Amino acid sequence: xxxxxxxxxxxxxxxxxxxxxxxxxxxxxxxxxxxxxxxxxxxxxxxxxxxxxxxxxxxxxxxxxxxxxxxxxxxxxxxxxxxxxxxxxxxxxxxxxxxxxxxxxxxxxxxxxxxxxxxxxxxxxxxxxxxxxxxxxxxxxxxxxxxxxxxxxxxxxxxxxxxxxxxxxxxxxxxxxxxxxxxxxxxxxxxxxxxxxxxxxxxxxxxxxxxxxxxxxxxxxxxxxxxxxxxxxxxxxxxxxxxxxxxxxxxxxxxxxxxxxxxxxxxxxxxxxxxxxxxxxxxxxxxxxxxxxxxxxxxxxxxxxxxxxxxxxxxxxxxxxxxxxxxxxxxxxxxxxxxxxxxxxxxxxxxxxxxxxxxxxxxxxxxxxxxxxxxxxxxxxxxxxxxxxxxxxxxxxxxxxxxxxxxxxxxxxxxxxxxxxxxxxxxxxxxxxxxxxxxxxxxxxxxxxxxxxxxxxxxxxxxxxx
Amino acid sequence: xxxxxxxxxxxxxxxxxxxxxxxxxxxxxxxxxxxxxxxxxxxxxxxxxxxxxxxxxxxxxxxxxxxxxxxxxxxxxxxxxxxxxxxxxxxxxxxxxxxxxxxxxxxxxxxxxxxxxxxxxxxxxxxxxxxxxxxxxxxxxxxxxxxxxxxxxxxxxxxxxxxxxxxxxxxxxxxxxxxxxxxxxxxxxxxxxxxxxxxxxxxxxxxxxxxxxxxxxxxxxxxxxxxxxxxxxxxxxxxxxxxxxxxxxxxxxxxxxxxxxxxxxxxxxxxxxxxxxxxxxxxxxxxxxxxxxxxxxxxxxxxxxxxxxxxxxxxxxxxxxxxxxxxxxxxxxxxxxxxxxxxxxxxxxxxxxxxxxxxxxxx
Numbered sequence: 001x002x003x004x005x006x007x008x009x010x011x012x013x014x015x016x017x018x019x020x021x022x023x024x025x026x027x028x029x030x031x032x033x034x035x036x037x038x039x040x041x042x043x044x045x046x047x048x049x050x051x052x053x054x055x056x057x058x059x060x061x062x063x064x065x066x067x068x069x070x071x072x073x074x075x076x077x078x079x080x081x082x083x084x085x086x087x088x089x090x091x092x093x094x095x096x097x098x099x100x101x102x103x104x105x106x107x108x109x110x111x112x113x114x115x116x117x118x119x120x121x122x123x124x125x126x127x128x129x130x131x132x133x134x135x136x137x138x139x140x141x142x143x144x145x146x147x148x149x150x151x152x153x154x155x156x157x158x159x160x161x162x163x164x165x166x167x168x169x170x171x172x173x174x175x176x177x178x179x180x181x182x183x184x185x186x187x188x189x190x191x192x193x194x195x196x197x198x199x200x201x202x203x204x205x206x207x208x209x210x211x212x213x214x215x216x217x218x219x220x221x222x223x224x225x226x227x228x229x230x231x232x233x234x235x236x237x238x239x240x241x242x243x244x245x246x247x248x249x250x251x252x253x254x255x256x257x258x259x260x261x262x263x264x265x266x267x268x269x270x271x272x273x274x275x276x277x278x279x280x281x282x283x284x285x286x287x288x289x290x291x292x293x294x295x296x297x298x299x300x301x302x303x304x305x306x307x308x309x310x311x312x313x314x315x316x317x318x319x320x321x322x323x324x325x326x327x328x329x330x331x332x333x334x335x336x337x338x339x340x341x342x343x344x345x346x347x348x349x350x351x352x353x354x355x356x357x358x359x360x361x362x363x364x365x366x367x368x369x370x371x372x373x374x375x376x377x378x379x380x381x382x383x384x385x386x387x388x389x390x391x392x393x394x395x396x397x398x399x400x401x402x403x404x405x406x407x408x409x410x411x412x413x414x415x416x417x418x419x420x421x422x423x424x425x426x427x428x429x430x431x432x433x434x435x436x437x438x439x440x441x442x443x444x445x446x447x448x449x450x451x452x453x454x455x456x457x458x459x460x461x462x463x464x465x466x
Numbered sequence: 467x468x469x470x471x472x473x474x475x476x477x478x479x480x481x482x483x484x485x486x487x488x489x490x491x492x493x494x495x496x497x498x499x500x501x502x503x504x505x506x507x508x509x510x511x512x513x514x515x516x517x518x519x520x521x522x523x524x525x526x527x528x529x530x531x532x533x534x535x536x537x538x539x540x541x542x543x544x545x546x547x548x549x550x551x552x553x554x555x556x557x558x559x560x561x562x563x564x565x566x567x568x569x570x571x572x573x574x575x576x577x578x579x580x581x582x583x584x585x586x587x588x589x590x591x592x593x594x595x596x597x598x599x600x601x602x603x604x605x606x607x608x609x610x611x612x613x614x615x616x617x618x619x620x621x622x623x624x625x626x627x628x629x630x631x632x633x634x635x636x637x638x639x640x641x642x643x644x645x646x647x648x649x650x651x652x653x654x655x656x657x658x659x660x661x662x663x664x665x666x667x668x669x670x671x672x673x674x675x676x677x678x679x680x681x682x683x684x685x686x687x688x689x690x691x692x693x694x695x696x697x698x699x700x701x702x703x704x705x706x707x708x709x710x711x712x713x714x715x716x717x718x719x720x721x722x723x724x725x726x727x728x729x730x731x732x733x734x735x736x737x738x739x740x741x742x743x744x745x746x747x748x749x750x751x752x753x754x755x756x757x758x759x760x761x762x763x764x765x766x767x768x769x770x771x772x773x774x775x776x777x778x779x780x781x782x783x784x785x786x787x788x789x790x791x792x793x794x795x796x797x798x799x800x801x802x803x804x805x806x807x808x809x810x811x812x813x814x815x816x817x818x819x820x821x822x823x824x825x826x827x828x829x
Contacts, residue, residue, distance in 0.1 A: 007599065025764075030646075032599035046596070050537075053766045055599035064603040 001104045004028035009065060011085070012075025013037065013045050016098040016146035020073050023101070023148045025052045032069075034061050041431070069093050073101050076142065076167040097171025099164060102147035104174060108158035111290055112141075114169065114206050115183025115219075117337045118283045121275065121311050122183060123163040125287040125304070130159045132304035133296030137161065142168060159294065166202040176209040179293050180234065181217040181286050185224040186336040200224050210234040217289045219282060220245050237293065239285035241278065249285040249292070256285060258292050265292075268302040274309050277344035313437035315341055318444045323414025326444045330437030332421040335360045339368060341421035347372040348416045350408040352401065353390075355424030355436070357382035362389040362423065369393045375411060377404035381428040401429070401436065405443040418444075473529055474825035477755045480748050481525070481803065481818050485518050485811070487733075487745060488804035495717050495732040496725040496806060510725060510806055517808035521815030528819030533827070536820070537767055542592040546614060549585035552578035553621040566625045576809030579630040582618045584817050586634055587774030589614055590641045595767040598645040608647070612638060623666060628673065629797030633781055640777035641770050644760065673795075680795035693728075694792050696720040700731040701742075701791065708738030725806040727798055730790040745804070749783045752776070756821060762828035775821040778802075779814065 006029045010021045013035040025031045032055040035042060039058045049056050057065050066072065066084045072095045074085065080095075089095055103110075111130075113123045119142065127139030138150045141162030150160055162177075185203055187196055207216050207228070216232035218225045220240035229236050237260075238248040249258050249267070256267045267288050270281060284305055291301040311331075318326040329341045333355075342349065342365075351373050353362075362385070369376065370392030377398040378386050387395055398404035401420075408418045420440045430436040493511040500509035536542070556578050557566045568575045590611060597607045615638040622631040639652070667673045675690050683691030683698075700716035703709065714735040717724035724732050734742045756776025763769045779802045786801040788794035800807050802814050 009599075030599060050595050050767060051765045053764045053769065055766070056596035057600065058596075062600065062603065062606060064606070065600050068602065 005030060006070040007068060008032070008071045008073060009034060009069045010073045010075070011035075011061065012078040013042055013049075014075045014077055016148065017073075017075040018045050018048065019146040019148045020075075020098045020101055021049060021054050022052055023151065024073070025054050029071075031055070032057065032065065034058075034065050036061060063087070066093075067091070071096070073098060074171055076165055080167075080170050095171065096173060097168050099141070099147050099162070099168045100172045100175055102151060103172065103176065105151040106147065106154055106160060107156050108138075108154040108160050109179075109294070110175075110177040111159065111161045111179045111181070111294070112164045112175075112177035112206055113161065113181040113183065113286070113290075114164045114166065114203055115181070116186040116334070117340060118183045118279055118286075119163045119165070120331060121280065121314055122181065122283040122286045123161055124311050125283060125308050126181075126290040127161045128308055129287055129291040129296055129301050129304040130161065130294055132300040133291065133294070134300075135159045135294070135296075161290075164206065166199060169202050169205045172205060172208070174209060177206065177214070179215045179217060179290055180206045180210060180232075181290060182206060182219065182225055182228060183282065183286055184219050184222040185228075186222075200228070204228050204231050207232040207234060215293045217248070217286060217293070219286070220248070220250075221282070237289050239282065239289050241281050241285065249288045251281065251285070256288055258288060258298070260292070265298050267292075267298050268305055272302070272306040274306070276315055277340060279340045279343075313434060315344060316437070318441050321409070321444065323416075324409070324412040325417045327417060327419045327421075328437045328440050329419060329421040330426070330433045330440060332423060333425050333433055334358060335362060335364055335423045338365065338421040338423040341419060342368045342372055345372060345417050345419070349373045350375050350377065350412050350416060350418045352377045352379060352398075352404045352408065352418070352420045352440075353386055353422050353424070354379040354381075354383045355422045355426050355430075356380065356428040357385055358425055360423065362386050363391075365423070366391050374416065375408070377407055379404050379422070379429070380424060382424045386423075401439060402443055405440065472826065473822040474755055474759060476751060477759070477818070477822060477825060480751045480755070481815070482522070484745070484748050484752075484803035485522070485815070487748075488729075488801075488811075489514060489518060490711065491729050491733050491736075491804060492725050492806045494712050494714070494736060495729055497712070498718060499725070513808060514806055514811070517811050518815075521812040524812065525815040525819035525822070528816055529822040529826070531819075531823060533768060533771060533820050533823045534765075536588060536771075537592060537595075539592070542588055545585050546589050549578065549581050550614075550617070550621075553582060553618060556625065565627075567627055577627075577630075579622045579625065579627055579634075580809050580813045582622060582630070582634060583637060583778050584775075584813060586615050586618060586638055587641065587771060587778065587817075590638060591767050591770035591774060594641065594645045594770055595765075598766055598770075601642070601645050601647045602651075608642075608651075611642065626670075627798060628666065629785060629799040632797070633778075633785065633799060636781045637774055637777045640781070641774045644770065644773045645766075676795045676797075680792065683792065693722050693796060696722075697728055697731045697790050698792055700728075700735040704735040704738045704742070706739045708734070708736045708741055711736050723798075726800055727786065727805065728790060729805050730787050730801050733804075734790070746787070749780060753780045755825070756780070759821065759825040759828050763824055765827075768824045768827065772821055772824045775817045778817060 003024055008024050008029045008031050010017050010033045013033055021031050021033050034057040042058055046056055061084050063084060066088045072088055072093055074097055085095055113119055127137050131137040136158045138158060139161045141147050142165045147162050154160055182203055185200055210233050214234035216234040216236045218229050218238050220238040221242050238245040240250045244250050247260050249256060255269050258265045258267055273284050288301055313328055313331040316328040318328050332338045332341050349372050353376050369390055373393045375394045377396045379398055379401050396407055398407055412418055426433045426436040492514045496510035497507035501507045556569050559566060559569055561568050567577050593611050600607045615634055619631040619634050679690035679694055683694040687695055696716055714732050716735055717732050721728045721731055760769050760772035782799050782802050785799045789796050800810050
């Protein structure tokens, strides 16, 4: 793919947008970027881009900006069907995503992991497993390091583990993972995909360019996943927490078993898994599948899983303050993730909910709220909608995260849990869910007592293992 | 980005050489006049040397300031705003011949149109650094980019100073061209040019007279064609090797403004073709090194600044020398670095300081 002197527009200045723009500029393309955010919100990005001779449009997506381009690269956050992009496509301008751009240049073995929940944990764990087996491993994608930055670092024997969102899958053409994993499919992002069918269809695209020499890994416990198996051209492997599978990983008698055409192997006992929650058993099962399919020795897989703790912002333990445990699950940006987070604790939860609404139905939380939650603290733009939908527990309208933490701290008694699992996106009050999570942790640790105890707390590994 | 420690030595040396040649020629061209006016032949030289010293100090100081410091909107728009103000205020001052080119304050005097050039360069570099790819967007990019240039050009034209107004437009055009504005748009500009030409040249009697004198100076050798003919006589008298420093005759009675606008004619008469070619070559090296700096700078702000500053120097040199050689109708444009004129020299040297800093950061 020749880039020199091509006019390329990058839409959206997230991490991957900035990385794509720099990548393209380095290869001699004439690059422009466009982001609807204001220049103040992009204070950190703009100077870097300008230094590389990249033209920057902020505050809007000008109709003319999209004309006369040879290629348009869209970031995951940008709706695929905005009129400017539709017009560009009508004019025959190729519109691709950052993952697709990377796919055209990347060398090495690609492992792509998608799903509604658990992507980050599984991606990170799979990276640890592959690294434990001695392979040169790069981990990134939707989390942490954008795939495009791996182009210069990957060689033919590198394993590249990528977390891929359904948004990113919308904009692929040739992206071809050797191992493609779909963890689960539950209603999420309906604001963007409009219907559940569209969403499932987007997820299915991860198999689109695979051949029978590749592997597709699916969750046998997730109904939509099972139907997706029919669409896969690759060899299908499954994982299940609840039943034995013909080929893949499953749980039997408290142990994780791998079964393929060569028979069964015991990988490790469930008790060695340090991650909290049943959903994390599924994530480990998926990680085991990736490891075994990549030819990693079971002993190395066991070591990697047993030493794997947690991912930042994913049910991350923050501190114990006056007997109250604080957990940061800022990455719970949808209702289903919040349900999983609630299921991880037996009860006495002070739950912080809210942010930017994604068109979710919050009534599905009601059973768990009644059963396990002492109090809900609402924040952000979605507060009103949440307050009108949830029942069965006490609700405090806190407005800001700071206020919510303060109110929860006042109300919580030793043995309680304060959990940030907001079920919403962060963009109304924060730059990203990472930002929200970090603000939460700072708020919690402000208490002097917390500082002492945080030192004893298990350290969490960052989302970006680089 | 690989940072180079030192500035472009070629540019630095060429600039100093041109300033030196300028001082020599200013002295030679003005000594007689200075004796008459100040009672000492060094009257103009001393003033010019003071400005040159101040200018070189400014150049060296600015050379060591990261040019990205100028990227802040407060810097750009303050500069642009003050320049606009000066260009308006200048109309409160009256020079000889009912013109309004100079602002006089105490003992100092300067031409705001000199500040207009760097102000426009800075604004265009700032404005286009983030918008160059959309240069064809009339409403959001091209018009706001050229609006200050047009405004300044009109104000300067009103002073009246057609030459500087044209120089401003030429410098802006160079930056727009580097920013990717297609030749098509230059074509549009050319297609529209008969209108301003008619309004500001054909309709203004004394400018039209200059054009006629340019077309055929010998039609009225004692009147309209006088200056051009005298300039040509100076250049031809010089021959290959020239009459020698201080030996020129044309500066005494015949050349208008021998130490400013027609200093190149004096140079040609006294230093001959070789001396003139040396000056031309030095400007040629300046052009080459300036363009090279622009090409090697990845940052568009730096690229546009380098282009603008190089164009500012070279366009004026070209205009000035063309007038002297009767290749263009006469207009009052100084020869950068060389012509007598403190504010022009100082501002040009300060701008070269910015250019030198860019060369320091180019790959």
